[in-house]
Amino acid sequence: xxxFIVHFLLSITFTSLFFRMVEVPYHALSAAxxxxxxxxxxxxxxxxxxxxxxKKIPLVVSFFFYFLKELIVASLKVAYDIITPIHYxxxxxxxxxxxxxxxxxxxxxxxxxxxxxxxxxxxVSEDKKILYVHAIYIIDGDIERLKMEIKNGFEKKLxxxxx
Amino acid sequence: xxxWVEIVSAIFIYIxxxxxxxxxxxxxxxxxxxxxxxxxxKAATLGIGFIVTGITIYFNxxxxxxxxxxxxLFMLLTSPVAAxxxxxxxxxxxxxxxxxxxxxEFKPYLKExxxxxxxxxxxxxLPGKKQ
Numbered sequence: 001x002x003x004f005i006v007h008f009l010l011s012i013t014f015t016s017l018f019f020r021m022v023e024v025p026y027h028a029l030s031a032a033x034x035x036x037x038x039x040x041x042x043x044x045x046x047x048x049x050x051x052x053x054x055k056k057i058p059l060v061v062s063f064f065f066y067f068l069k070e071l072i073v074a075s076l077k078v079a080y081d082i083i084t085p086i087h088y089x090x091x092x093x094x095x096x097x098x099x100x101x102x103x104x105x106x107x108x109x110x111x112x113x114x115x116x117x118x119x120x121x122x123x124v125s126e127d128k129k130i131l132y133v134h135a136i137y138i139i140d141g142d143i144e145r146l147k148m149e150i151k152n153g154f155e156k157k158l159x160x161x162x163x
Numbered sequence: 164x165x166x167w168v169e170i171v172s173a174i175f176i177y178i179x180x181x182x183x184x185x186x187x188x189x190x191x192x193x194x195x196x197x198x199x200x201x202x203x204x205k206a207a208t209l210g211i212g213f214i215v216t217g218i219t220i221y222f223n224x225x226x227x228x229x230x231x232x233x234x235x236l237f238m239l240l241t242s243p244v245a246a247x248x249x250x251x252x253x254x255x256x257x258x259x260x261x262x263x264x265x266x267x268e269f270k271p272y273l274k275e276x277x278x279x280x281x282x283x284x285x286x287x288x289l290p291g292k293k294q
Binding site: 071072083120 | 209
C-alpha cells in the first residue's frame with residue numbers, strides 16, 4: 001500500500017513535468033496515457049525490490065475488470081426484470097460464512113457485495129463469522145450454489161490481494 | 164473528429180439516463196422494501212457513472228477528468244454504506260419481507276434481536292404494532 005501511494009504521487013509528478021517540458025497537446029486522454037505509462041514503468045522497476053507488490057498490481061487490475069463485468073451483467077438482469085411484466089426473481093437471505101478476518105477485509109467485501117445489483121449485505125453477526133446477504137436471484141432455491149459463487153468470486157480474489 | 168467525440172459521449176450519457184429511468188420505474192414496480200434497496204441504489208450508481216464518463220469524453224480536459232474520477236470514487240464508497248445502513252435499520256424495525264422470500268437462514272438471527280416480522284410469527288409474541 002505504501003509503495004502504491006509513493007508510485008501514484010511519483011507518476012503524477014512525472015506527468016506534470018512531462019507536459020511542462022515537451023510540446024504535446026494537453027488533454028485528458030494524453031494526460032491519462034502518460035500517467036499510466038509512468039505507473040507501468042515504475043511497476044516494472046519494482047520487480048527486483050518488492051516481489052509481492054509486483055504480483056499484486058495485475059491482480060488488482062483483473063479484480064477491477066471482474067467487478068465491472070459483474071456490475072454491468074447484474075444491472076442488466078435487474079433492468080430486464082423491471083421492464084418486463086412478470087417478476088422472475090426468487091429473493092432470499094443467505095448466511096455467508098466469512099473467511100475474511102480483519103475489519104478492513106469484511107468492510108470491503110460487504111461493500112462490494114452491496115454494490116453488485118441484486119445482492120445487499122444486511123448485517124454481520126457479532127463474532128464476525130457470518131455475513132447476512134439479501135439476494136434477489138436464487139436459482140431453484142439453491143442457496144449453497146450462490147454461496148459458492150460469492151466465495152469463489154469476490155472473496156477469493158479479494159483475499160488474494162489483501163494477504 | 165469532433166462529431167465522433169460527441170457521438171460517443173452521447174451514447175454514454177443516453178445509457179446512463181436509461182439506467183436511471185429504469186431504476187425509477189423499479190421503485191414503483193418491485194414487490195418489497197429490500198428488493199427495492201438492493202436493485203435501485205446500484206442502478207443509480209451505474210447510471211451516474213455512465214453520465215459522468217460521457218461528460219469527461221465530451222470535454223476531454225484534465226481538470227474535468229480529475230473531478231469525474233473523484234465523483235465516481237465517492238459514489239462507489241458512499242452508496243453501498245447507505246444501502247447497508249438503511250436495510251439494517253429496516254429489519255430491526257420489522258419491515259416485512261416479500262412472501263416468496265426464503266429467510267430460513269436468517270430466522271435465528273432475527274429471533275435473537277427480537278425483530279421477527281409479524282407474518283412469520285404469532286402476533287401475541289411481539290410487543291410492537293404492525294404498521
